[in-house]
Amino acid sequence: MMFDEAVVNVLDETDALADMIRQSDVFQNYLEAKRQLDQDEVASAYYRAFMKTKESYEEVQRFGRYHPDYQEVMLKTRRQKRAYDTHETVVTFKQCEHDLQLLLDEVVTILASSVSEHVKVDAGTPLFNQASCGCGSGGGCQCHA
Template identity: 75%
Template sequence: MFDEDLVKVLDETDVLAEMIQQSDIYQNYLSAKKNLDNDEVAQRYYLTFLKSKEQYDEVMRFGRYHPDYQAVMLETRRQKRVYDMHETVVIFKQCEYELQLLLDEVVTILASSVSAHVKVDAGTPLFNQPGCGCGSGNACQCQKR
C-alpha cells in the first residue's frame, strides 16, 4: 500500500504544514484566537447571542405565525451584530479570513500542479475574480455576460 513515492509526498506535506504554521498569517490567527478566547466581554456577548439563537430556533418551528416572531428575529440579529462588531471579534475574523485565503491559495497551487482538471471548491473568494463566470478561475476562457 505504501510505496516510497507516497512516503515522500507525505513527508513533503508535513514540511508544507510546518511552513504554514510558521507563517506570520498563522501566528496572527493564533494570537487573535487566544485574545478572543480570553476576552470576557466577547464571551459574554457570544453567550447572549446563543441564548437569543435558541429562542430564534424555537420560534422558527412555527415561522412567521409565532406571536413573537418579529421581536425574536430582531433581537437575534441585534445580538449577533453586537458580537460581530466587538473589536476582538473583528480582528479574529480578519485573521481567520487571511488564513483561509492562504490555505485556498495553497490548495489551488497544489491542485493545478497535479492537473488543470482537478476540481477545487470554486465558492471561495479566491475564485470571485472578474472575467470568468464558471468558477474555474478563467481557465476555460468563458466570459461572464
C-alpha cells in the same frame, strides 16, 4: 496500500508544507487573534447572550410569523448577533480567519494545478472567485470581462 519510497517522500513534503503554513505570519496572527478572543470576557458575554436569544429564535421559528413574539425575538436575535459580530476582538479574529482561509485556498489551488490543469478546485472558494475573469479560462487569459 503499498508504501513505497515515492509515497513516503510525498508524505514528508506534505509535513514540510504543513510546518511552513504553521510558521507563517498569517497562521501566527490567527492563533494570536483566537487566543485574544478566547480571553475576551466581553466577547464571551456577547456570545452567551446571542446563544440564549438564539434558543428563543428557534422556538419562534417553529411557528413562524404566527408566533406572538415573532417580531420581538427576530429583532433581538439580530441585535445580539450584530453586537457580537461588531465587537473589535471578534472582527479581528474573523479577519485573521479569512486571511488564513485565503492562504489555504491558494495552496490548494497551486497543488491542484501542479498535478494537472484538469484537477477541479471548489469553485466556491474566494480565491477561485478572485482569480476567475469570467470568460471561463480561470484567469489565464488576463482579460477583465
